[in-house]
Amino acid sequence: MRQTNEIFSNTITRDVKYNFLLHLPKEYNDLQSNKWPLIIFLHGAGERGDNVEIIKEHGGLPKVIENGLELPCVVASPQCPANSFWVNELQNLNYFIDTLVEGYNIDIHRIYLTGMSMGGFGTWYLAMAYPEKFAAIAPICGGGMSWNAKVLNKIPVWAFHGAKDPVVPLFESENMIETLKNCGAKEVKFTVYPEAKHDSWTETYMNKDLYKWFLSHRKEEV
Numbered sequence: 227m228r229q230t231n232e233i234f235s236n237t238i239t240r241d242v243k244y245n246f247l248l249h250l251p252k253e254y255n256d257l258q259s260n261k262w263p264l265i266i267f268l269h270g271a272g273e274r275g276d277n278v279e280i281i282k283e284h285g286g287l288p289k290v291i292e293n294g295l296e297l298p299c300v301v302a303s304p305q306c307p308a309n310s311f312w313v314n315e316l317q318n319l320n321y322f323i324d325t326l327v328e329g330y331n332i333d334i335h336r337i338y339l340t341g342m343s344m345g346g347f348g349t350w351y352l353a354m355a356y357p358e359k360f361a362a363i364a365p366i367c368g369g370g371m372s373w374n375a376k377v378l379n380k381i382p383v384w385a386f387h388g389a390k391d392p393v394v395p396l397f398e399s400e401n402m403i404e405t406l407k408n409c410g411a412k413e414v415k416f417t418v419y420p421e422a423k424h425d426s427w428t429e430t431y432m433n434k435d436l437y438k439w440f441l442s443h444r445k446e447e448v
């Protein structure tokens with residue numbers, strides 16, 4: 227039987243809702259005409275659900291901010307729905323970031339992305355899905371489709387992993403980094419903590435050099 231050419235067309239309305247934590251710089255209200263850098267933080271699997279306060283509990287960026295870290299940028303930490311994963315939320319996260327840009331004074335040339343564990347995977351996948359969006363990314367104990375990592379070759383990357391991680395094996399990050407280096411990526415850094423297990427994020431987010439590194443990068447083409 228002969229096959230015919232057909233066209234499928236449909237309009238889909240998407241309802242996107244996230245609870246999220248928001249950090250604004252001290253000077254945000256006094257300098258509202260300023261355009262501020264934005265850091266998106268993606269938490270791990272244990273913080274999914276509808277209680278946004280639990281995002282602060284496990285040593286991620288929100289916990290460091292809660293403990294007194296002051297950053298000269300906006301930080302948004304969305305909460306993944308209970309029965310989902312960040313890799314399934316890529317389009318929704320993209321809408322979320324666009325809404326932040328519309329609602330706050332965000333410098334679209336200085337949007338940064340980081341996450342840990344499930345959020346580390348989310349960081350790799352979201353950046354690969356929308357590489358034009360981010361000025362730099364910092365995935366922690368994550369991984370991704372290494373064969374597609376070449377789409378990130380113009381984005382500065384600083385990845386982190388514990389050498390003794392029993393949950394997400396070190397090779398997950400190694401594969402991504404190796405692919406980036408082999409395709410001539412613009413800037414690739416990789417920090418491996420020799421004695422760390424799955425928690426390679428506490429030390430990372432307490433390191434002020436990470437934030438200096440983020441803020442030193444600017445995306446010229448958006």
